[in-house]
Amino acid sequence: MHDNKTIMTGDLNSNLQCPIPKSDYEHVLLAHGGGGKLTQQLIEKMIYSRLGNEILEKGHDGAFLPHISSELAMSTDSFVVDPIFFPGGDIGDLAINGTVNDLVCCGAEPLYISLAFILEEGFLLDELWKIIQSIEKSAHEACVKIVTGDTKVVEKGKGDKIYINTTGIGRVVPGLRISPDNCQEGDVVIINGTIGDHGIAIMSERAGFSFESGIKSDTAPLNRMMQDVFARQPNIHVLRDPTRGGLSSALNEISQSSGKGITLFESQLPVTEGVRGACEIMGFDPLYIANEGKILVILPERHAGEVLGIMRSHETGRESRIIGKISGRHGGLLHLETNIGSTRIIDMISGEMLPRIC
Amino acid sequence: MHDNKTIMTGDLNSNLQCPIPKSDYEHVLLAHGGGGKLTQQLIEKMIYSRLGNEILEKGHDGAFLPHISSELAMSTDSFVVDPIFFPGGDIGDLAINGTVNDLVCCGAEPLYISLAFILEEGFLLDELWKIIQSIEKSAHEACVKIVTGDTKVVEKGKGDKIYINTTGIGRVVPGLRISPDNCQEGDVVIINGTIGDHGIAIMSERAGFSFESGIKSDTAPLNRMMQDVFARQPNIHVLRDPTRGGLSSALNEISQSSGKGITLFESQLPVTEGVRGACEIMGFDPLYIANEGKILVILPERHAGEVLGIMRSHETGRESRIIGKISGRHGGLLHLETNIGSTRIIDMISGEMLPRIC
Numbered sequence: 001m002h003d004n005k006t007i008m009t010g011d012l013n014s015n016l017q018c019p020i021p022k023s024d025y026e027h028v029l030l031a032h033g034g035g036g037k038l039t040q041q042l043i044e045k046m047i048y049s050r051l052g053n054e055i056l057e058k059g060h061d062g063a064f065l066p067h068i069s070s071e072l073a074m075s076t077d078s079f080v081v082d083p084i085f086f087p088g089g090d091i092g093d094l095a096i097n098g099t100v101n102d103l104v105c106c107g108a109e110p111l112y113i114s115l116a117f118i119l120e121e122g123f124l125l126d127e128l129w130k131i132i133q134s135i136e137k138s139a140h141e142a143c144v145k146i147v148t149g150d151t152k153v154v155e156k157g158k159g160d161k162i163y164i165n166t167t168g169i170g171r172v173v174p175g176l177r178i179s180p181d182n183c184q185e186g187d188v189v190i191i192n193g194t195i196g197d198h199g200i201a202i203m204s205e206r207a208g209f210s211f212e213s214g215i216k217s218d219t220a221p222l223n224r225m226m227q228d229v230f231a232r233q234p235n236i237h238v239l240r241d242p243t244r245g246g247l248s249s250a251l252n253e254i255s256q257s258s259g260k261g262i263t264l265f266e267s268q269l270p271v272t273e274g275v276r277g278a279c280e281i282m283g284f285d286p287l288y289i290a291n292e293g294k295i296l297v298i299l300p301e302r303h304a305g306e307v308l309g310i311m312r313s314h315e316t317g318r319e320s321r322i323i324g325k326i327s328g329r330h331g332g333l334l335h336l337e338t339n340i341g342s343t344r345i346i347d348m349i350s351g352e353m354l355p356r357i358c
Numbered sequence: 359m360h361d362n363k364t365i366m367t368g369d370l371n372s373n374l375q376c377p378i379p380k381s382d383y384e385h386v387l388l389a390h391g392g393g394g395k396l397t398q399q400l401i402e403k404m405i406y407s408r409l410g411n412e413i414l415e416k417g418h419d420g421a422f423l424p425h426i427s428s429e430l431a432m433s434t435d436s437f438v439v440d441p442i443f444f445p446g447g448d449i450g451d452l453a454i455n456g457t458v459n460d461l462v463c464c465g466a467e468p469l470y471i472s473l474a475f476i477l478e479e480g481f482l483l484d485e486l487w488k489i490i491q492s493i494e495k496s497a498h499e500a501c502v503k504i505v506t507g508d509t510k511v512v513e514k515g516k517g518d519k520i521y522i523n524t525t526g527i528g529r530v531v532p533g534l535r536i537s538p539d540n541c542q543e544g545d546v547v548i549i550n551g552t553i554g555d556h557g558i559a560i561m562s563e564r565a566g567f568s569f570e571s572g573i574k575s576d577t578a579p580l581n582r583m584m585q586d587v588f589a590r591q592p593n594i595h596v597l598r599d600p601t602r603g604g605l606s607s608a609l610n611e612i613s614q615s616s617g618k619g620i621t622l623f624e625s626q627l628p629v630t631e632g633v634r635g636a637c638e639i640m641g642f643d644p645l646y647i648a649n650e651g652k653i654l655v656i657l658p659e660r661h662a663g664e665v666l667g668i669m670r671s672h673e674t675g676r677e678s679r680i681i682g683k684i685s686g687r688h689g690g691l692l693h694l695e696t697n698i699g700s701t702r703i704i705d706m707i708s709g710e711m712l713p714r715i716c
Binding site: 030031033034035036037038039040058059060061062063064065066067068069070071072073074075076077078079080101102103105106108112114115116117118147148149150152153154155157158159160163165167168169172178179180239240241243244245249253257290348349350354355356 | 388389391392393394395396397398416417418419420421422423424425426427428429430431432433434435436437438440459460461463464466470472473474475476505506507508510511512513515516517518521523525526527530536537538597598599601602603607611615648706707708712713714
C-alpha cells in the first residue's frame, strides 16, 4: 500500500522539531482555519510534510482514489478523548487505530482514511505536531493512506485543544459475511487479550496516578492479525471491537440484534492485576470499560483452535482466548457465569461512566 | 439511489415532534455519548427514524456498501458554523451540501455519506431534531444515503452546541479528468450565480440584522446540475467550490497549482444589492466571502455556451455566467480587471475575516 514517499520518510520514531518556527506562531490562531494563507501553511508544512502521498498532495476538494472493484466498508468516528496524551498513546494514533479496527470488524481490509481536525484557538502547534507524527506512525503501521482532510478552528472555550474525525473505507474480503445476525448456537467468543486497559489508562491519567499504576492504553491496529485470520479461516460469524461501553455493550448489542443468548465465563476474562486493582479502587467493572486494541471474534467452535493459533502468532493477539459462547437459552441476553458458579445478567450500561474515553 | 423507505417517509417538510419526550430528556447528556442505552435510544429514535435505510440500520461498526467498480472520490469536512440556524439553512443541510459539492468538484456522482456529531452537553434535543430533519431533507434532495455515523458528547463549555463531520464517497464519472493543473490558456471561468451570500447571511445573523437584510445563505447541492453537465459535455478542466476564503482563495489556489494566470472581470461578478450593501457597511470584500452553493467551472471557451445553457436550465444555475479567463500572462497570479479599466492583483486572504463560517 505504501508509496515510495511514505517509505522513504524512514525516521518514523524521530521527534522532529515543529516546522512552523515559534517565532512565527506558537499557537493555533483562528486564521489557521480561515482557508487562506495560514491554513495553506499549516497544511503544507505540518500535514503534507509527514502524511503526504500522491493522493493527498493533489490538494483538491477531495481525493481521487484508484479504480476499485469490490464491496466496500465505510466507517466514521470522532475522537474527543481527554487527555489527548495518555500512557500508551494519544488522540492521533487512537483516531487511526479506531477507524482501522472498525473496518476490520466489517471484515474489510482498510485502505483509505480521511482526517479532519477541529482545533481550539490557542492550542500549541508543538502538540499538534506531536499528534501528526503519531498519526503518521500509526497509519504506516496499519498500512493505510491518509487521502483527504480538513482543518477547522473554533474560538478558545468552544472546543478542547483538538478533536479529530477519521473516516475510512476498505475492501470487504471476498467470502466473508460478518454480521451480528450470524451468530449460531454453539459458536464461541474469542478476545485477543486483556480488557479495560484503555479506559483505566485514561482514568488514571486524569486522576494523576498513571505513573504509579503503569497501566497503558491497548490502542493498536488489528488489521494485520485479522487479515491473516481472514485469509486462512473465513468462516467467522461476527466481529466487534468492544470500545465505548466495553465488553458488556458490545456483547449486549450482538445478543439483542441476533436474538441469541451469550454466556461469558468470568474465570476466562483476562484482566491485568493493575486494571483489576484500579477498578476496585475507583468502583468500576472491567466489563464496562472501553478497549481500543481488542476484538471479539465469534465463530463455530470447530474453527476456534485454528483461529486462536493464528491470532496468537501476532503481537496484538498473543493472549487470545475463548471467553464465552452463544447459547440456546436466554435469547437476547448476556449472562456471566461467575467464578463461584452462579449466573447473572450483564445489562448494557445505561448512564455515563467515563465521558470522553475515545 | 433511494430505497423505498426513504421515499415512503414522504413528509419531508413536516416539522415532527421530537421522538424523545421532554419528560424523559430535554437536553443532551454526557450519557448520550457513552455507548450505552441512552446512545442507543438517541440513535434509534432520532437518527434511524429519519435517516434510516437498509445500510445504516445494520448498526454495525461500519457500513457495508454494495459492490462497486469505479474510480472513487472521497471528501471530508467538519462543520462548526455559528450560529447553527441561519437564513437559508442550518448546520445540517450545510454539512450534507458541503460534502456533496466537494465530490461534485472531483467530477464524481456523490453516493454515500458518513455523519458524525460532536454534541455539547446541554444542547437541546429539539434543536438536534430540527437539524436531523434538515439533514434528511438535503440528503433526499441530493440523492445520497447516510450509511454510517457516530455520536460523541463533550462537557458543557468544551464544544458549541453541535459540530458535524460528513465524509462522502462518490463514483468518478468516466471520461472526466478534473484537476487544477488542467487549466489552459483561453479557458473561461463560469460561476453559477451571485457571490458572498452565505458568508453575509451568517454575519448578518450574528450581528442581529438578518431580518432587515433579507440575505439568505446559498447552501444547495449542485450534483443534479453538474451530473447533467458531465453527461453532455465532459470536456471540463477544473471545478472548485469557492467556500472558505471565497472566490479569491479558490482561484488563487488554482492559479498557484497550475502556474497559470487568471483574470476576473469585475463588471461580470454577480453580487446582489443586499450583499454589496452589507459588505460596504461591514468593510468586507465579496471576493473573500464564503459561498456554499456555488461552483467554478473552468473549461475551453468553445464549450462555454453549451455548458451555460445546461447550467441555466437548473434552479441552482439560473444565473450562471462567465466571470473570468485563464490568461497567458502573470503565471500563478489572480488579477481583477476593474470597472474603471485598471488591473489589480487579488491576493489570497491571509488573516481571518469570518471565523466559523461553515
